[in-house]
Amino acid sequence: MSLTPEQLAEIEAQRATPRPTLRAVSEGMEARLYKAHQVLDHGLIRVIDYMGDDAAIVQAARVSYGAGTKHVSNDEGLIRYLMRHWHSTPFEMCEVKFHVKLPVFVARQWIRHRTANVNEYSARYSILDREFYIPxxxxxxxxxxxxxxxxxxxxxxxxxxxxxxxxxxxxxxxxxxxxxxxxxxxxxxxxxxxxxxxxxMNIYTQWYWKVDLHNLFHFLRLRADSHAQYEIRIYAEEMCRIVADWVPLAFKAFEDYRLGGETLSGRAVAVLKRRLAGEVVTQEESGMSKGEWREFCEVWG
Amino acid sequence: MSLTPEQLAEIEAQRATPRPTLRAVSEGMEARLYKAHQVLDHGLIRVIDYMGDDAAIVQAARVSYGAGTKHVSNDEGLIRYLMRHWHSTPFEMCEVKFHVKLPVFVARQWIRHRTANVNEYSARYSILDREFYIPxxxxxxxxxxxxxxxxxxxxxxxxxxxxxxxxxxxxxxxxxxxxxxxxxxxxxxxxxxxxxxxxxMNIYTQWYWKVDLHNLFHFLRLRADSHAQYEIRIYAEEMCRIVADWVPLAFKAFEDYRLGGETLSGRAVAVLKRRLAGEVVTQEESGMSKGEWREFCEVWG
Amino acid sequence: MSLTPEQLAEIEAQRATPRPTLRAVSEGMEARLYKAHQVLDHGLIRVIDYMGDDAAIVQAARVSYGAGTKHVSNDEGLIRYLMRHWHSTPFEMCEVKFHVKLPVFVARQWIRHRTANVNEYSARYSILDREFYIPxxxxxxxxxxxxxxxxxxxxxxxxxxxxxxxxxxxxxxxxxxxxxxxxxxxxxxxxxxxxxxxxxMNIYTQWYWKVDLHNLFHFLRLRADSHAQYEIRIYAEEMCRIVADWVPLAFKAFEDYRLGGETLSGRAVAVLKRRLAGEVVTQEESGMSKGEWREFCEVWG
Amino acid sequence: MSLTPEQLAEIEAQRATPRPTLRAVSEGMEARLYKAHQVLDHGLIRVIDYMGDDAAIVQAARVSYGAGTKHVSNDEGLIRYLMRHWHSTPFEMCEVKFHVKLPVFVARQWIRHRTANVNEYSARYSILDREFYIPxxxxxxxxxxxxxxxxxxxxxxxxxxxxxxxxxxxxxxxxxxxxxxxxxxxxxxxxxxxxxxxxxMNIYTQWYWKVDLHNLFHFLRLRADSHAQYEIRIYAEEMCRIVADWVPLAFKAFEDYRLGGETLSGRAVAVLKRRLAGEVVTQEESGMSKGEWREFCEVWG
CATH class of the missing domain: 1.10.20 (Histone, subunit A)
Structure with a gap:
């Protein structure tokens, strides 16, 4: 990707004139706004707008729980609590809007996440550029x-x-x-x-994609995963870095509980408990299929 | 509603320190932020955060339509075009977060609009205040x-x-x-x-309610309507005034096409065309039921 | 709850005349249709309609994965695979419609699950009955x-x-x-x-509630959980029994992976691995807060 | 499109054995089930499953409105009333599942309707067939x-x-x-x-697409419209014929109020009223832009 001088000048102009606001401000996100982060050969991600920060999550949660959460002494603890117990609505209180340029076959995977707002460049109205993803x-x-x-x-x-x-x-x-x-x-x-x-389908398209933080985390859990196709994962990884700057406490909780966490079936829990008690358990005894057992052993040895 | 001195001081504090941002800023909304607008006897609406302005709608639409909309010479014309042709995604690019205090029976109607994010004060965790709506x-x-x-x-x-x-x-x-x-x-x-x-159910509850502009317009079309129950309509009317300050061009288009507009069935179109041609048409000839005919005549005489 | 003779007769009439259909049929659900399952003192759940069965989940998945899943030799294995890997869309291919009678304060929790269709008895149009939940x-x-x-x-x-x-x-x-x-x-x-x-808010209301199986599982995971309030949990438990009859393979997978499963943070995974290797780990070393450690020990000892 | 003998035999088999059900049955839909309706050169639409009929809409509405709607003497009148007043939830009580084969560039428009369930044939797992749309x-x-x-x-x-x-x-x-x-x-x-x-992007893909009747009507209003691209409109028109067989009363109301209806802005209402009173109104006096005036005159002369 090489931005044209006109595009670079436009970004400069957008970044040139800060204006006063009374809203919540995330310094990490202000440093990112409008800048183009290159992804693949001609793709990009830019943050166009955002709403809220870590404090907005806490604030929304305290409306819900009132005095009930006062004993969680700090914001980080409360955010970890919310993530651990699958509370989704406080995270929905933050919103972000991206400008993304991406190959059509990647866009086709991406759009399957329905809880987001999208405006895509239209090839009915306009002529697409001569830009293709070549791996x-x-x-x-x-x-x-x-x-x-x-x-x-x-x-x-x-x-x-x-x-x-x-x-x-x-x-x-x-x-x-x-x-x-x-x-x-x-x-x-x-x-x-x-x-x-x-x-x-390797031609590039572009869109504005707006999503709340809860649904963005859901997208990132699936698409920043090692099983996701490389060409979408690399977008998800860039977005992870952006989110880490935007809402650092929420991102750390997401990293620990979702990206770095594991989900166990009841059968897997039973096997682990027997192992902790010193038993050796075989696949046959586990009640798991061969595929499931292989996945289990990849994590737990 | 009388805010406590602590609450008034908190609002003052929230409004005291503007910070620089590179994001789109709506001056009309900055003047509103955090302030409590009284509704009913103990209810209120406050704007807690917002994202986007009229220009954000236009910007998103131009991504979609590229060169195709260049002939619409100005922003107002484009916004009216989008509203007239039921384009929803550009309006979804704006987002707003309200703090609302409202009676439970009103909240039960309100929550039926599902495309929004909500954090409600929880009566499992916390004790509700002694505040009731008395008409x-x-x-x-x-x-x-x-x-x-x-x-x-x-x-x-x-x-x-x-x-x-x-x-x-x-x-x-x-x-x-x-x-x-x-x-x-x-x-x-x-x-x-x-x-x-x-x-x-006339006790007051409160919540944070976050919604995009397209879905907010849908809510306002139904709830600012004269057939809506007074106790929810008065909230909708207050929100109309807020939206008019936030995105004046979009609100004017909404007012003309939705609040002030009419929807005609095929049968009603046929009757109007015959009337325009000088014919007198009776209910029997119209193909409409008595109820439909009564509603039709209320508008068209 | 005691149904009136008229209501019992109506249910009998609805069950009296089977008609031929070419659609997928679940025998377990046919045996349930229209019957009233009592919940709480005056509440009930009835299945009014359903779409799909275990085979519909498999069929939808095979469209997605084509030849790719042929090596999963049987339906049960494929359904477990889909559940394990958080595939949601095949489960969305089944749909169910319930008639539920429930106290208003339970309805207020329930409605927070937004991905469902609801028609509630309206107290604007109609007069509510003199029925209250008394625990x-x-x-x-x-x-x-x-x-x-x-x-x-x-x-x-x-x-x-x-x-x-x-x-x-x-x-x-x-x-x-x-x-x-x-x-x-x-x-x-x-x-x-x-x-x-x-x-x-302990007065009873009633509604039709229609939801797809994926979102129903999400509801049941949260509401059949031991931390859910008893008055909604007992509805969820009744629905679990109904779903077990409707889609037995999917329900068994749900039971193992969701109801009976555990989610571990990255920190918890690290502690378990050290324990499996024979180490003793304290809360201080775990990186977990006291609350998180207490929850961890409740499961793992 | 020419189905293979295997595919024809599979459809025959699916239609061969009716089974008894206690659910609502739509005879018009039973006659359609599984059959392939050709669209474009290699595309198709098939109904795979459905839930509900006209009576289900009425039944759901009567839960909402109770005694309040008893004065609407018949089902057709009530369904027209619901459609006229933009009631959406009763129509959400019906659900349909289609199997659709369609070119990728059509699928990309179609998927923008987010309130539906989709399982698409995956080109990550499977090899696409050599079939392209040639106009x-x-x-x-x-x-x-x-x-x-x-x-x-x-x-x-x-x-x-x-x-x-x-x-x-x-x-x-x-x-x-x-x-x-x-x-x-x-x-x-x-x-x-x-x-x-x-x-x-003219290669064919296929998917299962499941949607409720309210959202299907929304899709059809936009995609069966004369401004929609021919290649998606022809699918929408085929679906209109299917829906007319499934829920004849609801479809007739949809046809009259949505497909055959008109929406007027406040400015357009004012012009029509002046015309009905015998005045001649020019574009300049109308307050409408040239584009809006042209569209207005196309309908009203």
Whole structure:
């Protein structure tokens, strides 16, 4: 991604003139506002606006619990308590709006998270730019042999080169034809809403995406996870760094309870208790399937 | 409603120290922030936070429509266009958070609007205050004879006095018993989550309510309507004044297209066209039921 | 709850005439349809309609995962896999509609779950019946001394009697006055939408509540939990029995992974791993707060 | 679309064995269940399941309004009343599940309707089929000159042929390369989650889409509208025919009030009233913009 001089100037202008406000202010987020954080080859994430901070979470929770939470002596303790007990509404009191540029096949995964507000650049109204995601060679991996939805080993140099060649050539050809179909030079020119169908799914689109902190955490738990596809995970990881600056206490609690935590089934709890009591438990005795047992052992040995 | 000196001092403190921000700022909303607007006898609405302004709506729409909307020469024209064509996502880009104090029976209607974030004061954790909604005599009206969900004539002075006496006495008795049940003076004291069941539905509760502008407009269209119950409509009307200060262009469009507009069925369109052509049309010819015809004639004569 | 002869006859009539359908049928649910399951003193739950069964979950998942899941040899394994990995959309493919009669203070908790469809009996249009929740003496407990939102010991007989007397008397008085305010006998009669405000929150209301299985599981996880208030938990427990008959495989997976499972923070995982390795870990070393450590030890000893 | 003999046999099997149910049954929908309705060249819509019928809407409304609606003498009148007054919750009591096969660029518009449940065939797990939407020549239209998001005149035969040639060739090439990248014949074979990015947006995908009737009406109002893109409108029109068989009374009310109705701004109401009184009103006097006036005159002359 290289921003044009015009775009850089626009960001500078947006950052040039602070104005007074009586609202809650997060210094960590003010330092981020409008700046473009590069993701993938042509993608980006920018914070366009935000509402609330760690104190807003606490404030909302104290409305709910009134005197009942006064014994939790500090904000960090209360935020950890809320996260531990799956309280969602106080986290919903914070809101953030991102500008994201991303490949269409990533956008198609992303949009499955329905509890958010979206304005996407429309290819019915407007012409898409000639920008395609072409993976780095180290991201070109074979189909995983153990996971139907994952990647295995990196492709050999020769195979990798063949793949890159095909991706680049097909993108270029499709876009050339897109332009030719749209052209009104010596012909009528196909409607934009039709011509777009020829474009491959690694073309970039962009949108404004606005979401509350609770639903953002849910998105990040699934998409910053090691099982998520790399091309969406890298966006989620960038957002994790942004959220850590915005609401540091809430993010630390999220990191401990969700990103770094584990969920155990009743069967798994029973196995762990037997192990703590010194027993050796086999898969057959565990009541777990082979797949579940393998996942269990990856965590607990 | 009379705020305590502590509450007034807290509002003063919240308004005392503006801080610099790079975000969009609405001057009309800054003038409102934290201040308590009285509603009913003990209720209030306060703006606690907001995100976005008229320009944020336009900005989001231009991401969607790109070059396609450049011919709409100004922001007001674009906002009116979006409202006229039922575009919802640009209006979702603005968000507002209110602190509301309201009677429980009003809260029960309000909460039916599901697309919002809520933190309500919890009567499981905390003790409710001795504050009840007692209507003004001019609000004490008889059941409407034409509308199953509305009010008719104001009650006579004598009947009105009887009603007020019952409302006040029952509220006082219920609250006295609530306190006696909770008391740990010489007894164990009933759990708060149980004692609350004795309280009548005109007791006041409070919550933080956060909503995007599109869904707020939907709420206001239904609740600022003349058919809404007075006790919720008066909250909606106060919110209309607040929104008019926050996003003046969007509010004016909302006022013209939604609050001041009309929806016609296909049958009603056909009748109006015949009338415009000089015909006289009767209810029988209109295809409308008597009720529908009555509503139609109330608007069109 | 004693159903009137008319109500019993209506249920009989609804169950009398099976009709042929080509849709998925759950025998366990057919046996439940329309029947009234009593909850609390005057409450009930009835299944009015349902869509889908265990096979519908599997079918939806196979659209998502195509050949990718063929190696999961059976339906039960696939359903457990989906539950373990927090896949929500296949469970959303089942839907159920309940008729519920419940006290208003329970309804106020229940409605906080926003992802559901609700039609509640309206006290603006209609007159509420004289039915109030009066707890059994063994449910009248003191405020918990360790939990701000819970109950402790059962009240002594004498205190319990005082509480019951107050609850019954206030309910009766409020309802008498409600009727007197509504009466048009020798007076105008107050509008229903106003008179209702005098009623206490243990009065019964009723609604149709329609929800998909994923969101129902979310509701049940929170409300069938031992920390939920008894008066809503007993509804959730009845619904668990109904769901077990409707989608037995999905319910068993839910029971194992959610109701019977545990969630561990990263800190708790670290402590358990050290314990499994034979170490003794103290609260101070754990990084957990006292409250968190107490909850941890309740599960793990 | 030509279904394979296996697919036809599967549909036959699904329709072969009716089973008894006590639930509400819609005969019109039973006749539709599982059958494939062709849309576009390779697309389809099938009804997989449904819940409720016209009577379920009425039943839910009567819970809400109790005695209050008894004066509406019949079901059709009540359903029209609900639609006219924007009551949404009774219509939410009906639910339908479709199996839809559709081009990706159509799916991207469709998914913007968030209040629905979706399970899409996953190209991370599975290999997409070689099926692309290639428009009929009469659908190949030029960009509209008056509407930035619409189509104008049909392309001339020669230009049309050039476009079709490009669409077909690029689809074939992209799919050939997709297969070559995936192939494990003499090479490692690229992961499916990566290879898919080379496919153009006219490739077909499929999903299960489940929605309640209120939100389906909202979808149909926007997508069966003449301003919607043809390629999604034709799906919406097929669904209109299905819904008309499912809930005939509700569909007729929807047709009259939404599809055939008009929405007027306050300014438009004022102009119509002046016209009804015999005045001639110009655009300048109307307070409307030129665009709004043009739209107004298209309806009212």
């Amino acid at each position: 780095q060679p180290e991201q070109l991996a074979a189909q995983s042999t153990v996971n139907n939805q994952g990647r295995g080993e990196v492709l050999s140099g020769e195979e990798s080169a063949r793949v890159l060649e095909m991706l680049k050539r097909d993108a270029a050809t499709s876009y050339d034809h897109y332009e030719q179909m749209l052209s009104q030079d010596g012909q009528q020119g196909l409607a934009r809403e039709l011509a777009r169908m020829n474009l491959p | 003004q005599p001019e609000q004490l009206a008889a059941q409407s004879t034409v509308n199953n969900q509305g009010r008719g004539e104001v009650l006579s002075g004598e009947e009105s006095a009887r009603v007020l006496e019952m409302l006040k006495r029952d509220a006082a008795t219920s609250y006295d018993h609530y306190e006696q049940m909770l008391s740990q003076d010489g007894q164990q004291g009933l759990a708060r989550e149980l004692a609350r069941m004795n309280l009548p | 059994q003496p063994e449910q009248l407990a003191a405020q918990s001394t360790v939990n701000n939102q819970g109950r402790g010991e059962v009240l002594s007989g004498e205190e319990s009697a005082r509480v019951l007397e107050m609850l019954k008397r206030d309910a009766a008085t409020s309802y008498d006055h409600y009727e007197q305010m509504l009466s048009q006998d020798g007076q105008q009669g107050l509008a229903r939408e106003l008179a209702r405000m005098n009623l206490p | 009929q020549p009469e659908q190949l239209a030029a960009q509209s000159t008056v509407n930035n998001q619409g189509r104008g005149e049909v392309l001339s035969g020669e230009e049309s042929a050039r476009v079709l040639e490009m669409l077909k060739r690029d689809a074939a090439t992209s799919y050939d390369h997709y297969e070559q990248m995936l192939s494990q014949d003499g090479q490692q074979g690229l992961a499916r989650e990566l290879a898919r990015m080379n496919l153009p």
